[in-house]
Amino acid sequence: MNALLEIENLNTGYxxxxxxxxxxxxxxxxxxxxxxxxxxxxxxTTLLTASGLVPIISGDVKVFGKSVQGRRPHMxxxxxxxxxxxxxxxxxxxxxxENLRLGxxxxxxxxxxxxxxxxxxxxxxxxxxxxxxGGEQQxxxxxxxxxxxxxxxxxxxxxxxxxxxxxxRLLPILRQIADETxxxxxxxxxxxxxxxxVADRAYVLSHGELAMxxxxxxxxxxxxxxxxxxxxx
Amino acid sequence: xxxxSVLQGFLKVTRRKPALTGLVVVLLVFxxxxxxxxxxxxxxxxxxxxxxxxxxxxLGVVLTYRGSGVVNFANGVVTxxxxxxxxxxxxxxxxxxxxxxxxxxxxxxxxxxxRDDGNKLDLINWxxxxxxxxxxxxTASALIVSLLLAVLLGLALHxxxxxxxxxxxxxxxxxxxxxxFVVLQEFLRxxxxxxxxxxxxxxxxxxxxxxxxxxGAIPNNxxxxxxxxxxxxxxxxxxxxxxxxxxxxxxxxxxxxxxMLLGFSPDFLAGANWVLSTVIAGLVGILASPITNLxxxxxxxxxxxxxxxxxxxxxxxxxxxxxxxxxIAMLQGxxxxxxxxxxxxxxVLPTAGLTQALPFFVxxxxxxxxxxxxxxxxxxxxxxxxxxxxxxxxxxLTSLAIVGxxxxxxxxxxxxxxxxxxxxxxxxxxxxxxxxxGFVGQxxxxxxxxxxTAGFFMSKYxxxxxxxxxxxxxxxxAALFGAAISIPAxxxxxxxxxxxxxxxxxxxxxxxxxxKTFAGELGALRVDPPMIGGxxxxxxxxxxxxxxxxxxxxxxxxxxxxVICLIFVVVLCLMVVNVRRSATGRQFLAVRSNERAAAxxxxxxxxxxxxxxxxxxxxxxxxxxxxxxxxxxxxxAYFGAFASLTFxxxxxxxxxxxxxxxxxxxxxxxxxxNFNFLENILHIDQGYATLIGxxxxxxxxxxxxxxxxxxxxxxxxxxxxxxxxxxxxxxxxQDEEARTMGVGQ
Numbered sequence: 001m002n003a004l005l006e007i008e009n010l011n012t013g014y015x016x017x018x019x020x021x022x023x024x025x026x027x028x029x030x031x032x033x034x035x036x037x038x039x040x041x042x043x044x045t046t047l048l049t050a051s052g053l054v055p056i057i058s059g060d061v062k063v064f065g066k067s068v069q070g071r072r073p074h075m076x077x078x079x080x081x082x083x084x085x086x087x088x089x090x091x092x093x094x095x096x097x098e099n100l101r102l103g104x105x106x107x108x109x110x111x112x113x114x115x116x117x118x119x120x121x122x123x124x125x126x127x128x129x130x131x132x133x134g135g136e137q138q139x140x141x142x143x144x145x146x147x148x149x150x151x152x153x154x155x156x157x158x159x160x161x162x163x164x165x166x167x168x169r170l171l172p173i174l175r176q177i178a179d180e181t182x183x184x185x186x187x188x189x190x191x192x193x194x195x196x197x198v199a200d201r202a203y204v205l206s207h208g209e210l211a212m213x214x215x216x217x218x219x220x221x222x223x224x225x226x227x228x229x230x231x232x233x
Numbered sequence: 234x235x236x237x238s239v240l241q242g243f244l245k246v247t248r249r250k251p252a253l254t255g256l257v258v259v260l261l262v263f264x265x266x267x268x269x270x271x272x273x274x275x276x277x278x279x280x281x282x283x284x285x286x287x288x289x290x291x292l293g294v295v296l297t298y299r300g301s302g303v304v305n306f307a308n309g310v311v312t313x314x315x316x317x318x319x320x321x322x323x324x325x326x327x328x329x330x331x332x333x334x335x336x337x338x339x340x341x342x343x344x345x346x347x348r349d350d351g352n353k354l355d356l357i358n359w360x361x362x363x364x365x366x367x368x369x370x371x372t373a374s375a376l377i378v379s380l381l382l383a384v385l386l387g388l389a390l391h392x393x394x395x396x397x398x399x400x401x402x403x404x405x406x407x408x409x410x411x412x413x414f415v416v417l418q419e420f421l422r423x424x425x426x427x428x429x430x431x432x433x434x435x436x437x438x439x440x441x442x443x444x445x446x447x448x449g450a451i452p453n454n455x456x457x458x459x460x461x462x463x464x465x466x467x468x469x470x471x472x473x474x475x476x477x478x479x480x481x482x483x484x485x486x487x488x489x490x491x492x493m494l495l496g497f498s499p500d501f502l503a504g505a506n507w508v509l510s511t512v513i514a515g516l517v518g519i520l521a522s523p524i525t526n527l528x529x530x531x532x533x534x535x536x537x538x539x540x541x542x543x544x545x546x547x548x549x550x551x552x553x554x555x556x557x558x559x560x561i562a563m564l565q566g567x568x569x570x571x572x573x574x575x576x577x578x579x580x581v582l583p584t585a586g587l588t589q590a591l592p593f594f595v596x597x598x599x600x601x602x603x604x605x606x607x608x609x610x611x612x613x614x615x616x617x618x619x620x621x622x623x624x625x626x627x628x629x630l631t632s633l634a635i636v637g638x639x640x641x642x643x644x645x646x647x648x649x650x651x652x653x654x655x656x657x658x659x660x661x662x663x664x665x666x667x668x669x670x671g672f673v674g675q676x677x678x679x680x681x682x683x684x685x686t687a688g689f690f691m692s693k694y695x696x697x698x699x700x701x702x703x704x705x706x707x708x709x710x711a712a713l714f715g716a717a718i719s720i721p722a723x724x725x726x727x728x729x730x731x732x733x734x735x736x737x738x739x740x741x742x743x744x745x746x747x748x749k750t751f752a753g754e755l756g757a758l759r760v761d762p763p764m765i766g767g768x769x770x771x772x773x774x775x776x777x778x779x780x781x782x783x784x785x786x787x788x789x790x791x792x793x794x795x796v797i798c799l800i801f802v803v804v805l806c807l808m809v810v811n812v813r814r815s816a817t818g819r820q821f822l823a824v825r826s827n828e829r830a831a832a833x834x835x836x837x838x839x840x841x842x843x844x845x846x847x848x849x850x851x852x853x854x855x856x857x858x859x860x861x862x863x864x865x866x867x868x869x870a871y872f873g874a875f876a877s878l879t880f881x882x883x884x885x886x887x888x889x890x891x892x893x894x895x896x897x898x899x900x901x902x903x904x905x906x907n908f909n910f911l912e913n914i915l916h917i918d919q920g921y922a923t924l925i926g927x928x929x930x931x932x933x934x935x936x937x938x939x940x941x942x943x944x945x946x947x948x949x950x951x952x953x954x955x956x957x958x959x960x961x962x963x964x965x966x967q968d969e970e971a972r973t974m975g976v977g978q
Contacts, residue, residue, distance in 0.1 A: 016958025051494060077496035089491030091484040102480055103495050148495065 002065060003028050004152040004184040005050060010059035012042075012049040013208075018057055019045045020208045027152060027184040032175055034195040034216065035188045037205035038230050043188040044086050046205070047154050050186075051083045052076045064151065082150035086157050088141040092130030096121055096140055099129050103147035114146040117173055135166040142170070146177065153177065154186045159194075167191055171198045196220045204229045252553050255545075255599070259560065267446070275449030276570035277563040282455035282524040283535075284562025285462040286312070288555040289517030290539035291546075292466060293510035298548040299473075299486050300506025303395050303406050304728045306735075306878070307414040308514055309536030310421055311390075313529070315383045315515030316522045317421070320430050321362075323375035328363045329424055331386075342915050361424065372435060379519060380512055387511035391504040397935045399489075399503065403727040404619075407676050408885040409934040411878050414536070416927035418875075421529045423924070429528040437523055458520055459559065465513055466551040473551075482506060537739050537874070538562070540732045541592035545599050548728075557595075565591055580750045586743030593736035597721055600733070619939050620946070621672055621822055621890035624810045634896060635803060641906070642795040647788050652909035654772065654790055654863055657798035660899030661856035663884040664809055664892065669849035670881070671890035672818065674825035675722055675842065676731040678877050679738035680853045683718075685746055685872025687711035687854030688861035692758040693751065700763040700770075704862075708854030714741070715850020719843045726828070738874040746869035757868040760861040763797065770794055772863055798859055802899075805852055806892050812848070813892075821845055879903065879923065882930045888942025897941045901926060 005027040013019035020042035027033045035043050048054040050061050052073040061068045063081055077083070082103075091099055097111075100121075104110035115122055118139045124132065129140060138158055145153055155174065159167040171191075175198040178185045189195035196202060199216040204226060211229035212219075219226055246254065266274055293308045305311075321327045337356040370378065394413065398406055437454035444450055473479035485492035485499040492499055525532065538561045546553035565588040571577055572584025641653040662684055669675050691707030698706065721733050745751060752758055762771020768779055772790040777783060779793050812818050823831040824841050832838050861867045870876075883902045888894020901907045903923060911925065933940060939947050 015954055053490070053493070072498065073493040074496050074498045077494050083494045085490060085494060089488050089494060091487045091491060093487050094480070094484060098480055099484075102477065102484055102492075102497075144495070 003062075004064060005186060006060075006062040006065075007046070007050070008060045008062070010046070010049065010061060011057040012045055012054055012059075013057060014045075014054070016057065018208065020049070020205070022059075023205070023210055025203055025210075025213075027186050029151070029184050030178055030182045031201065032178045032185045032187065032199045034199035034202040035186060035205065036192055036195065036202055036226070037211070040207075041205040042208040043205055044156055047083060047085070047156050047186070047188060050154065051081065051085075077148070080148065080151035082145035082148050082153045084141045084145050084153075084155045084158070086160070088137055090129045090137055090141055090144075093128065095126050095128050096132070097125040099140060099144050100147050103144050105148065110147045110149060113149075114143040117146060117177065118143045134161050135163075135170075138162060138166075138170065142173070149181075150183055152184045152186070154188075156188045157190065158187070159189060159191050164191070164194075167194060171195065174198055192226060193220075206230065252550065255553075256556070267448075271447040272449075273570060274567065275444075275447065276566040278444060278449055278451045278566070279455075280562050280566030280569075281451060281559055282458050282521060283565075284559035285455070285458040286517055286521040286525060287535050287539045287562055288462050288542065288558030289465070289521075290514055290535055291542040291554045291558045292462070292469065292551060293514040294536075294539060294543045295546060295548050295551060295554050296469065296506050296510040296513070298543070298728075300482050300510075301391070301395055301399065301503035302403075302486065303398075303410055304540070304543075304548070304732070305390075305413075305510070306407075306410045306536060306540070307417050308510065309539060310414060310417040310533040311383075311386060311511055312514040312518035312535075313527065313532045314386070314417065314421060315379050315511070316433075316518035316527055317425055317430070318382050319375050319379040319519045320433050320522065320527055322365070322370045322378055323372060323434060324369060324430075324432070326365045326367070326369035328365060330360055330363060331382075331420075376519060380515055383511045383515035384508050386515075387508035388504065390511070391507040394931060394935065395507070396500060396503070399499070401934070404670065404674065404676060404885075404889070405934050407728055407731050408881060408889075409931055411678070412882045412885075412927045412930035412934065414533075415879055415882055416924060416931065418529075418533055419921075419924040419927065421533065423921075425527075425529050427529060429526050430522075431526045433522040433527065435520060435523050437520070452524075454524055458517070458524065461520060462517060462555055462559075465517075466555040469551045478502070478505070534739075534874075537589075537736055538565075538592040541596050541736055544596055544729055544732045561592055561595060564595070581748075582744065583748050586747050589743040590736075590740035593733070593740040596733050596736055600721055600724055619671065619888070619890040619943060621813070621825075622946075623814060624892055627807075627810055630893065631803065631807070635799065638795075638799050642792050642799075647790065648909055648913060649906075650790050650792065650795060652904060652906050654795050654798055655908075656899040656902065656905035657795065657802050658856055658860045658863055658899075659883070659902035659905050660802050660895050661805060661859060662853055662880055663887060663895040663898035663902070664805055665849040665851075665853035665856065666881060666884040667889060667892060667895045668809060668812065668821075668852060669845055670884070671894070672813065672821040672825060673842065673845040675719075675845065676727065676734070676881075677718075677846075677849070678731050678735040678874070678881060679718060679741065680849070681857075681872045681877040681880050682738040682741040682746075682874070683711045683715050683850040684853040684857030684860070685867060685869075686714050686741065686850075686857065688760070688857035688867035688872065689746060689752060689758060691858050692760045692861060692867055696761060700765055704855060704858030707858050708851045711854030711857065712847040712851035715853070716843050716847040718850075719846030722842055722846065723839050735874060735877070738877045742869055742873045746867075746872060752869070757866045759866050760864070762865070763794075763862055770797060771865070773865065794862070798863075801855060801859060805855060806895070809852070809892050809895075817841075817844070879926075883926055885940055886926065886930045886933050888940030890939075891942050894940050894942035901929070901941075 003026040005025070007023055007025040010023040011018045011021050023046060035046065037043050045054060049056060050063060050068065052068045052071055056069055063076055064079055068076055100111045100114060120136070121139055121143055124136065129137065132140060142155065158170060171194050174185050174187060177183060187195060187199065196216045196219055201214065202216050202219050203213045204211045206229055212225060263274070290308050290312050294305055297303050297305045318329060321329045341356055390413070394409060395406070398409055438457050439453060441450040441452045442456060473483060481492060481497045482502045485497060485502050489499045539558060542554050542557035542561060545557040568588050568591060569584060572579065572587060577584070638653060638657070642650055662680060665680050666677070669677050687704070687707035687710060690710040691703050695703040695706050718734060718737050722730050725733055747756065762769050762773065764770065770779065770791065770793050772794040774791045775787040775789055776792040777787045779791065820831070820836050820841050823834065823836055824838055828838050857867070857872065860871065864871070880902070884895065884898045886901055887896070887898025899905060903926070937944060937947055
C-alpha cells in the first residue's frame with residue numbers, strides 16, 4: 001500500500017536547531033493516526049514541516065509519494081493535503097459561506113459535501129467567521145479543509161479552547177471522514193483518551209523524539225505505557 | 234430623556250453605517266449651500282476631472298494595500314510616469330527609457346578620481362530616449378505600449394522590492410514605499426525635467442453638459458473620466474465580491490498562512506494586485522493628461538489627497554475611495570471659489586494653501602466622527618521590529634564622535650566644514666525620529682514641518698531674545714505643535730498615522746510657511762546669527778574674526794558655529810540616551826511592541842504617545858532652529874512635505890532605533906558629509922545624490938531592517954546562527970555515526 005504521508009528520519013526545527021529528531025511516521029489511506037505527546041514535544045512542528053511551512057533540516061517528508069523539499073506550501077495544498085493548523089487560520093472578516101467557497105475548487109458540490117459532516121454550520125452561513133463561537137469556528141475550519149476534497153487531512157489541536165463535550169462530538173467525525181472518503185487523517189491531540197478511541201494507530205513524541213508507537217487498541221488497554229512516555233520514563 | 238434616546242439612536246446609526254452617514258451629511262450640506270446660493274457650487278463641478286485622477290490613484294493604493302499590505306506612496310508618481318510614456322510615444326514618437334543602473338560607472342568613478350576637473354571620463358551610458366522608427370504612434374498603439382510598460386513596472390515593484398518585504402513590519406514597508414516615492418520622483422525629474430507638457434492628444438468627448446439650476450456645467454471630457462473611474466471601481470468591487478481571486482486576496486490579506494494552506498499563493502495574489510494597480514493608475518493618468526497637462530512637480534503630490542481618500546475608505550472600500558477622492562476635489566474647487574471672494578480673509582488663509590491643506594482637515598474630521606479602530610493586517614509573521622538596544626559604550630563613542638567632528642571642523646577645508654555642519658543639523662532631526670519612530674513606533678512624516686515650525690516661530694517672534702533662549706522657545710512651540718498632531722495619533726496607528734502626518738506636513742507647509750501674512754512676501758524669513766557676548770557666532774562669520782584676529786584663508790563657514798552645533802548635538806544625543814535608559818524609555822518600547830499589553834501593565838498609552846510626540850517635536854525644532862542659523866533664513870521648501878519624506882528615508886537608512894543610527898543618518902543626509910564625499914571626491918552629480926540615498930534606503934529596508942547602525946549587530950547574529958546550525962548538523966552526524974556503529978556491533 002502506498003502511504004499518503006511518509007516521514008523518514010526527519011530532523012526539523014527553527015534556525016538550524018532541531019525540535020524533532022529522527023522521526024519516522026506514516027499515514028495510509030483510510031487510516032486515522034494520532035500524534036500524541038506533551039507540550040513542546042514537536043507535534044505541531046511535524047505538521048508544519050509536512051505542509052512545507054517549516055523547512056526540513058535533514059531526513060525527508062514525502063506527501064503522496066513526493067518529497068516536500070523545495071516545494072511551496074500552496075502547491076502541496078493543491079495536491080490534496082488539507083491542514084487545519086493551530087489557531088485554525090480562519091478568515092474572520094469573511095462569512096462562513098465565503099470561507100467555505102475559498103477551498104471549494106469545484107464550487108457548490110464541494111461545499112455541500114463538507115456541510116454534510118457539519119450540518120450545524122448551515123444556519124449560520126451568512127455570519128462572519130469572527131463572530132462564531134469556539135466550537136463553531138473549529139467546525140468551520142474542518143469543514144473548510146474538507147471542501148478541498150483532501151486525500152490527507154491533518155488536524156492540529158482541535159480541542160484547544162473547547163469544552164470536552166464538544167471534542168467528544170467532533171472527534172468521531174474524523175473517523176467518519178476517513179471511513180467514507182478514504183482519506184488519511186493525522187491528528188494532533190492532547191485528549192489522549194478520546195483520541196485513542198477514534199484512531200487506528202498512534203505515535204507518542206517526547207522531547208522531539210519518538211517515544212513509542214503502536215495500535216490504538218494496545219495503547220488504550222495499557223495506559224501506563226503512555227503515562228511513562230509522557231513523563232519521560 | 235426623549236432627546237437623549239434620539240441622539241443615541243442617531244449615534245448608533247452613524248457608528249454602524251459610517252459611509253452612509255457621511256453621504257447623508259455631505260448631501261445635506263450641499264442642499265443647504267444650494268439653497269443659500271447655487272452659483273457658488275458651480276466651481277465644484279469644474280474640478281471633477283482632477284478628482285477622478287485622484288480617485289484612480291487612491292484606487293491603486295487601496296488595491297495594493299489589500300493585495301500586499303503595502304501603502305504605495307509612490308502611486309502618484311507611477312501614474313504620471315505612465316502618462317509621460319504615453320506622451321513620448323504619441324506626441325514625440327520617442328520612447329523614454331526607464332532609468333537603469335550603468336555598470337560602467339564603476340570604471341568612470343575611479344578614473345575621474347585621478348583626473349582634474351574639466352576632462353572627465355564619460356563612457357557610454359544607457360540611452361535616455363530612443364527615437365522610434367517611423368512617426369509618432371497612433372493613440373491605440375501608444376496606449377497599449379504604455380500600459381504594457383505599466384504592467385512591467387508593477388511586476389518590477391512587486392518582485393524587486395515588496396515581495397522580499399512581505400513579512401517585514403509596517404514601518405519597513407512604509408519607509409520603503411516612501412523611498413520608492415523619492416526615487417521615482419527623482420527619476421521623473423531627471424528624465425522629463427521641470428517643464429510641463431501640454432496638448433496631450435487623446436480622443437476624449439468634447440463639449441459639456443449643462444447642469445440644472447445655476448450649477449454651471451461639466452465638461453464632457455471630465456465627465457467621461459469620472460465615468461471611467463466609477464466603472465473601474467464597480468469592476469473592482471465585483472472582482473473582490475464575486476470571484477475566487479478577489480475572495481482569496483481578501484483572505485490572504487487577513488491570514489496568509491490560512492490562504493497558503495488552502496492552495497493560494499499570497500505571492501501571486503500580491504503580484505497580480507500590483508499589476509492591476511499600476512495599470513489602473515496608468516490608464517487614468519493617460520486619460521487625464523489632456524485635461525490636467527503633465528508636470529513632474531505638482532501632479533505626483535496628488536498622492537496626498539489620494540491617500541486621504543483611501544484612508545477615509547479604511548483602505549478597503551472601492552466605492553468610498555472614489556466618492557472621497559472626487560468629493561475632496563469638489564470641495565477644493567469650492568474652497569478655491571470662496572477664496573476668491575471679497576469677504577474671504579485671504580491675508581490670514583492663503584487660498585491655494587487652503588485647498589492643499591484640505592485633505593488634512595477632511596481626514597481629521599472624519600476620523601473623529603467615526604472614532605473606530607481601523608483594520609490591521611495580520612500576516613504569518615508580523616516581522617521583527619528594529620531592535621532598540623540600550624546604548625552601550627556611551628562615553629567612548631561620544632568622545633570619539635566629538636574628536637572626529639572637531640577634526641573635521643578644524644582640520645579640513647571649507648566644503649568639509651560646511652558639510653560637517655549640515656551633518657550635525659541632520660543628526661538632530663534624525664534623533665527626533667529615533668525617539669518617535671524608533672522607540673515608540675509612531676511613523677511620522679511631518680518631522681521637517683515641525684522643525685520648520687520652530688525655525689519660523691523663532692525668526693518671527695523670538696528674534697530679540699538672547700541666543701540659547703530663542704531656539705529653545707522656538708522648539709517649545711514645535712513641541713506644542715507635535716503634541717497637537719499626536720491627538721489624532723491616539724486613534725491611528727501604523728500606516729494610517731503616516732498618512733495623516735503627511736497630510737499635516739502639507740497643511741503646515743501651505744498654511745504656515747507659505748502664508749504671506751506670517752512668513753512675509755518674500756516667502757522666507759531672515760534668521761539673525763547667534764550672538765554670544767556681543768560677538769557674531771553665525772556661520773557667515775569667520776573663525777579668526779570671532780577671536781578678534783586677522784589672518785589669510787580665513788573663510789566662512791565659521792568653525793565656532795560648528796562647535797555650537799556640536800554642543801547641541803552632544804547634549805541632545807545624551808538626553809535621548811538617558812531617555813532610552815529611563816523608565817520612560819521602557820514605557821516607550823512597551824507601547825511600540827504592543828499597546829494593549831502596555832496598557833494592561835499600567836502604562837498610560839495616551840500620555841506616553843503625547844510625551845513622545847512632544848519630545849520628538851522639541852528635538853526636531855532644535856534641528857530647525859540650527860538650520861535656520863545655518864542658512865541665515867528659513868524657507869518653505871527646506872521644511873516642506875517632500876523634505877519630511879526624504880528625511881524619514883535617511884533616518885531609516887542610518888538606523889531608526891538607536892542614537893548611533895541618528896549619527897549615521899546625519900552623515901548620509903543630503904548635503905552632509907557623505908554627499909560632499911560623493912560630489913567632491915567621487916565627482917557624482919548632486920542631482921543623483923538623493924537618488925542614491927533613495928536606492929540605498931530601499932536596499933537597506935529589503936536586506937537589513939536595522940539600518941547602517943544595525944549592520945554590525947546583524948552580521949554578528951548571522952554568524953552566530955550559522956555556527957549554531959553547523960554545530961547542530963555536526964552533532965547529528967556524530968549521533969548518526971554512533972547509531973550505525975552501534976548497529977554494526
